[in-house]
Amino acid sequence: MTAQDQLTVGTAELEELAARLSPGALTTDPDVIDAHSSDEALFCPREGAIALVRATSAEEVQEVMRFATEHRTPVVPQGARSGISGGANGSPGAILLNVSKMKDVVRVNEAERLVTVQPGIINQDLKDHLAPFGLSYPPDPGSVALSSIGGNIATNAGGLCCVKYGVTRDYVRSLKVVLADGTLTTLGPETAKGVAGLDMRHLFIGSEGTLGIVVEVTLRLIPALPDPFTAIATFPDERSGLQTVADFMAIGGEPSLLEFLDGSSLKMLNAYGDFGLDSDAGSMLIMQVDRNPADSEAEMSRFAEVAGRCGALDVAYSDDPTDSAALIAARRMIQPAYEKFAHSHGGGQLLDDVCVPRTAVPEFYDHLKRLQKSSGLEIALVAHAGDGNTHPSVFFDAGDAEEVAMAEEVFAEIMRVGLELGGTITGEHGVGYLKKDWLPHELDEGSRRIQVAVKNALDPLGILNPGKMLDAL
C-alpha cells in the first residue's frame, strides 16, 4: 500500500470506533498519544499517530482491526513498550493499539504443565504467579521485570537462560491471534506435538506485529528450576574471559547461564552501585549450572580448570541461592549502569544485539577494540556468551552531531563485522525501525522476496505495523 491509498480518518470516524469500545478505551489526546509513541529505542521515527486504544479484550482488538481494514488505517500493536528497536513506535496516521491492560492469567493447567495468559502480562509477574505451583516459565530477557509476554513473542525474546533453556519460541504451544481484517483465529494445538497444516504459530512468533495481534497465548512450562550453583571468574583482560567461554563450551560444558562482562561494563557497574565486583578486572564471567549438587559441583571444577588455563585471576563459586541471586541481580543492573554512565557523558547510548558463532566471539571482540580505538568512542560489552549473543553498547555525546554520526557508523560497523563472522544483526531484540535498512545485508534476495510475499498475503492493505521490519523489495 502506498501513502496515497490511505483513507483519511477524521474525528467522526474515531468517535464511531470509540463508541464500539469500552468507555475511555480510545483517546485522541495528543499528550497521551505522544507519551505512548515510542519504546526504548533511539534514533527511530515516532511521529504521527492519531489515536491510542487501550484494549481490554480480544473483541476490542477485533473491533479496531475491522475499523482499520474498513478505513485502511495503520495500526501499531503495543504492549509494555520496553522494546529497543522502535517496533512499538508511532507512525503516520496510525492507531496505537495497546494491549498492556490485557494481563490476566486465564488458567494454569498443572497436570499438562501449561499456562494460558493474555499478552499484556509482564514476564516476571507470570513467573511469580507460577512459583506456588512449582512450575517455571524459563525465558528471561534482560527486561524480564518490564517486558510483556506479547512483546516477548513479537520478538522471540531470549535472555540469560537461553544457553540451556532456549528462547520464547520453544515455549509457545498455541496462540489466539486477531488478523488484519479482525478475524480471530487459533494457531496450533495445545498438545506436545502437532503438525496439522502449515505452522502459522511459528510464523507469528518473532513477526513484530506485522502479521496480526496476539490476544492470548498458551505456554509450555517446566518443573520449577532447582537452585543453581554460581561461579564467578575474573580475568586480566577480555580475551582470556572470552577464550574461557569458547573452550568450556567446546569440551561439552552445559551451563544454564554463561554471561560475560568486559572491563568497561564492570567499571560502570561499580560506579552505579556496590555489588562487590572486582572493578580492576579486565573481564568477568558469571556461570551457572542447575543440575543436582554433585553434577553441578563437577561442572564448577571443570569450568574453574578451563578458566585457570585461560589465565583467570580468580574463580569462586557458591551454592548459596542468595549469593547467586545477588550476582544475577548485579548483572541485570547493567542497563541502568550504562544509562548512568551515558548520562554523565553526553547522554547517548546505542545498544546492539549481534549474535555470532560462539567460537567467533573473541575475534568479534578484537574488532570492537579496534572500533573503539578508531572512533574514540567508549564501547562496552556484555554478552550471553554461551550463545554468542553479544550486546555491545556505543556511548556518545547526543548533543554533538559529529559524535552522533560516528556512533551510528560504529553501530553499523558492529553489525557488518557480526555478519562477516557468520552472525546475525539481531539475536533477540528484533528489527523494528532500528535495523530495517540492515535486513538486506543479512538476508538474500529470495528470502526477502518470500517474506514480503507472506506479509502481503496476510496483510494485503499493509495496515499492520507499517514501516517496521520489512520494506517492499
Next chain:
Amino acid sequence: MTAQDQLTVGTAELEELAARLSPGALTTDPDVIDAHSSDEALFCPREGAIALVRATSAEEVQEVMRFATEHRTPVVPQGARSGISGGANGSPGAILLNVSKMKDVVRVNEAERLVTVQPGIINQDLKDHLAPFGLSYPPDPGSVALSSIGGNIATNAGGLCCVKYGVTRDYVRSLKVVLADGTLTTLGPETAKGVAGLDMRHLFIGSEGTLGIVVEVTLRLIPALPDPFTAIATFPDERSGLQTVADFMAIGGEPSLLEFLDGSSLKMLNAYGDFGLDSDAGSMLIMQVDRNPADSEAEMSRFAEVAGRCGALDVAYSDDPTDSAALIAARRMIQPAYEKFAHSHGGGQLLDDVCVPRTAVPEFYDHLKRLQKSSGLEIALVAHAGDGNTHPSVFFDAGDAEEVAMAEEVFAEIMRVGLELGGTITGEHGVGYLKKDWLPHELDEGSRRIQVAVKNALDPLGILNPGKMLDAL
C-alpha cells in the same frame, strides 16, 4: 491453479530438461516411475507422474524447478518415501523430484556443535556419523533407520525421545531451499539465536514439500547422550498403564522416553519374535531416564512407586545398555509385528497419529475400546505416552469392501475423538493426502485462510506438491 492452466509437457520438453541434468538423472520409464510413485500410506492416490528425476545437487533441483515454472508442471518432492500420509505420492502430470541421492555430510563443526547435511541422508546414518565426534542428533522417529532428514523436516518428525529432547524443529538452525521458481535461498543464520525478519525456516519445517525443496540443512547437536536407565512395567490392563503415565508426569516425572504398548500390541510382538516380553500382560510401559546414575535411579524408584499404586504386575529396571537397547529394539519392531498380524488377517492396517493432552490418554483409550467393540475390528495401540502422541492401528480385511469402509470410518472416528479431547489429527506424521479432508475439522476458517494465502504467495502457480495437505478454501 486449475487443471486447465497446466501446460502439456511432452517427450521433447522432458528431453530438454534431461539434457540439463546429469546423465540418467531423469527417466520416463513407466515401471521406474510407478515404483517411485508412493510412500508407505494406504488409500492415497498415486497415479499420473510423467517423470522421475534423481537429483544429485542443488543446481539440479533448481533446473527442475525452473523447468516446472516455465511449463507449469507439478513437482512432487521425495526422499526415502518412508512417509505414511501419501505426501510423496505421485500426482497427475507431475515430475517426481527425488533427493535421496543427495545424502552427504557436508561438514561437522565440533566447536559449534553443528552438522550440515544434504536432505537425503538417513536419520540413523547421520547418528552413526556423529557418534565418533561424541555428538548426538536426538530426533528419532520410529522410522529412524529408513527416513531421511529432508523428510523429517518436511513433516517435523518426532519420535521416542521427544518427551525430553523435542522434535525435528528444535534442532534446525539453517535451511537452504529451492523455491518454486528455482531460486536458491538460505533461511536462518546458523547462530544459537537470530530474529532478523519473518522466520521462514520455521515456516518451511513441516510444510510437506508444498513451499519449496530443502537441499541443505544445518542442525544443532548436543553432547552424546549418556546411557539410559530403562524401566519396564507390566499391567493387568491398559487403563492402569495409562494412568501411570498421567500420574508420573503430573508429579514432575522427567523421562527421556516413555512408551506405552497395549495388550494387543504385546501379543503381536510376541507372535513376531521372542523379545522376552510378558505376552499375558494387559499393557506395558517402557520408561527411560538418562541423567547421572543417582538421579536416574531415584527416578526409577519414583516411577516404580507410581506404577505400583496404579496396579502394576511387575516393575523392573536396568542400567545395562545392552538390556536397554534390546528393549527399544523390540519396541521398534512393532510395525513389522503389526504387518505380520495384518498379513494373516486380510492384509489391512491403518495407522493413526492422534496427539492428545497427555492426561486425556486414558479416556482416549476407552473410546478406542468402544470403537473396537462396535466395529468388530482389531485395534492396537502404541503411544509416545509421555507426549500424549498415540498411534492406534486399525486392522481389517483389505479384500472385503465392507470392512475397508468400516476401517476408514473407525480411522476417522479416532481423529474425531482426538479433536474432542483437545488433540490434533496428526502429531508427527503429517497431513499429506491421507488426512487432507480432516484439516477443516481441526483448523478454524481464519487459520486455513492464512495458510492458503501463504501457500499461494510462495507457490503462485501451485506446482509444489499439489493436492497434498492444503486445498484452496
